[in-house]
Amino acid sequence: MKNYYSGLPIKWKITIWSSAFMFILFFSYLVLQYVIIEQRTLSFEKQNVNRQLEEMIVLLETAEQPLTIEAIQKRESDFSKINEEDQLTRIMDEKGQIILSVSDGYPETEMAPLPVKSKQFETVRNGEDPLLILRAPIVTGEFTGTIEIIRSMEMFDDFVDNIFFMLMAAGIGGLLLSFFGGTFLSRQLLSNVRAMTDTMQKIKVNGLKERVPVRETNDEIAQLGKLFNELMDDLEESFMQQKQFVEDASHELRTPLAIIHGHLALLNRWGKDDPDVLNKSLQSSLKEVERLILLVQELLELSRAEAGTTGQIDQTPAQVIQVIQSVKHNFALLHPDYRFTMHMQEDTPRAALPARHLEQLLIILLDNAVKFSMEEKEIFITCASDEETVWIKVTDQGIGIPEQEIPYVLNRFYRVDKARSRKQGGLGLGLAIAKRWIEKYNGTIDIQSKEGEGTTFTIAFPVLK
Numbered sequence: 001m002k003n004y005y006s007g008l009p010i011k012w013k014i015t016i017w018s019s020a021f022m023f024i025l026f027f028s029y030l031v032l033q034y035v036i037i038e039q040r041t042l043s044f045e046k047q048n049v050n051r052q053l054e055e056m057i058v059l060l061e062t063a064e065q066p067l068t069i070e071a072i073q074k075r076e077s078d079f080s081k082i083n084e085e086d087q088l089t090r091i092m093d094e095k096g097q098i099i100l101s102v103s104d105g106y107p108e109t110e111m112a113p114l115p116v117k118s119k120q121f122e123t124v125r126n127g128e129d130p131l132l133i134l135r136a137p138i139v140t141g142e143f144t145g146t147i148e149i150i151r152s153m154e155m156f157d158d159f160v161d162n163i164f165f166m167l168m169a170a171g172i173g174g175l176l177l178s179f180f181g182g183t184f185l186s187r188q189l190l191s192n193v194r195a196m197t198d199t200m201q202k203i204k205v206n207g208l209k210e211r212v213p214v215r216e217t218n219d220e221i222a223q224l225g226k227l228f229n230e231l232m233d234d235l236e237e238s239f240m241q242q243k244q245f246v247e248d249a250s251h252e253l254r255t256p257l258a259i260i261h262g263h264l265a266l267l268n269r270w271g272k273d274d275p276d277v278l279n280k281s282l283q284s285s286l287k288e289v290e291r292l293i294l295l296v297q298e299l300l301e302l303s304r305a306e307a308g309t310t311g312q313i314d315q316t317p318a319q320v321i322q323v324i325q326s327v328k329h330n331f332a333l334l335h336p337d338y339r340f341t342m343h344m345q346e347d348t349p350r351a352a353l354p355a356r357h358l359e360q361l362l363i364i365l366l367d368n369a370v371k372f373s374m375e376e377k378e379i380f381i382t383c384a385s386d387e388e389t390v391w392i393k394v395t396d397q398g399i400g401i402p403e404q405e406i407p408y409v410l411n412r413f414y415r416v417d418k419a420r421s422r423k424q425g426g427l428g429l430g431l432a433i434a435k436r437w438i439e440k441y442n443g444t445i446d447i448q449s450k451e452g453e454g455t456t457f458t459i460a461f462p463v464l465k
Helices: 002-006 010-061 069-074 076-082 154-206 220-269 275-307 320-334 355-371 403-408 418-423 430-440
Strands: 087-093 098-103 120-126 129-140 143-152 339-343 351-354 378-385 389-395 444-450 454-462
Touching: 010 076, 010 087, 010 129, 010 143, 010 154, 069 098, 076 087, 076 098, 129 154, 154 220, 220 275, 320 339, 320 355, 320 378, 320 389, 351 355, 351 454, 355 378, 355 389, 355 430, 355 454, 403 444, 430 444, 430 454
Parallel strands: 339 378
Antiparallel strands: 087 098, 087 143, 120 129, 129 143, 378 389, 389 454, 444 454
16 A cells, blocks of 8 residues: 555645645534533533423422422423423422422333432433433422433434534535545646656657746745756756757867878878978977977866866965965066066055965966967066955956957866967967866956957955964
8 A cells, every 4th residue: 555655746746735634623523512512512411401490499499488399380380481392391309209200292201200418410312212311409498309301412412413424414414515626736736746757758759958848926836847947948058058068179189180190191101201201290299299288288187177176286275375476476487588577565464365276376367378479579467355355357448358258267178269379389278277276265256358458357366264
């Protein structure tokens, strides 16, 4: 049974549980209602009988004194007026002998009279006939006895039975309504889930462009659909980036390999016998091999950056000014025809990233600035901070970046001017690597550029606490 239930669809599980819950709740309410009606009706009957008893006792107390059996029997007509339909009233002496019995449509009962010392109610069944009995002692003058009122509860019983059957019918109706209501509720709740399932089936057939239709209800199911669509957007974007990465990597690898293959084929045919051709082919092949080595190194670095691994890199937090000065000094030696101008805030605190990675980021930014500043060969490096953040700006006066290209320059293998970038040795991976390391250390990167006037890269990192 458990395995069968676990194999049911969620729609039927929701229907069963919601129907069961609603039925139990409704049934409990019906039972409570039945008990309340029964007790209130019985209480009403007891109050009515008790009122008649008080009238009869007042009748006895106002009778001629001393009160005798004959005096009581003379008041039979008065007792008959008080007595109601389907009711028997008996008065007995202290020995239990009946001295007066009046009835209105109710036959004499075989139930033996019972003298009592205090008032008491009793409910009994005389065959199939339910009875309500009230007994109370009579002490008036020299007379001591008991008055007994026996009331038929057949009408009460019929009324309660009718109420019971009505409530049972309502319970069955409630069960049916609970079932249909649970079915409707499950369909409403699972409509978006069903739409999500259908969308997944369409994705298998049509690809990643399918999306879940989401209703503007802002409930949990709608939020799940929105989250699914957002994940699909990210997945599609990631898939397209991976596809573009493979295409670009293949293109970058194909060019140097084709050049190497061409030179080797040339040498194999006849060039090996010509020292001049042999030398030029070897030099060109070595240059392309160096390009391949650089490409593989940068791809490996990008892979590490995306994975967030640091390898054997020293994790000492960066002393920002020292790192900038070191990188600036190295670039000044490598590019003596360039002028590197620094504007440093003296009390700049440590940044929350390793010095090696900050150095790598500065190398990438300065390398780009040098490559694209062929005429105005001055590069500005600015550093500032507050209590929470450290900012580093690298500004060149080079060719700049067209405004429509700025959102894409951080993508892998993206180059604004592919011909000029290839000529200058760019692979389009440096800024992609920088972006990954900046994201890893909760930093930000901002690009401000104007074509023909230059570019400013601003990176920011949290201050080391």
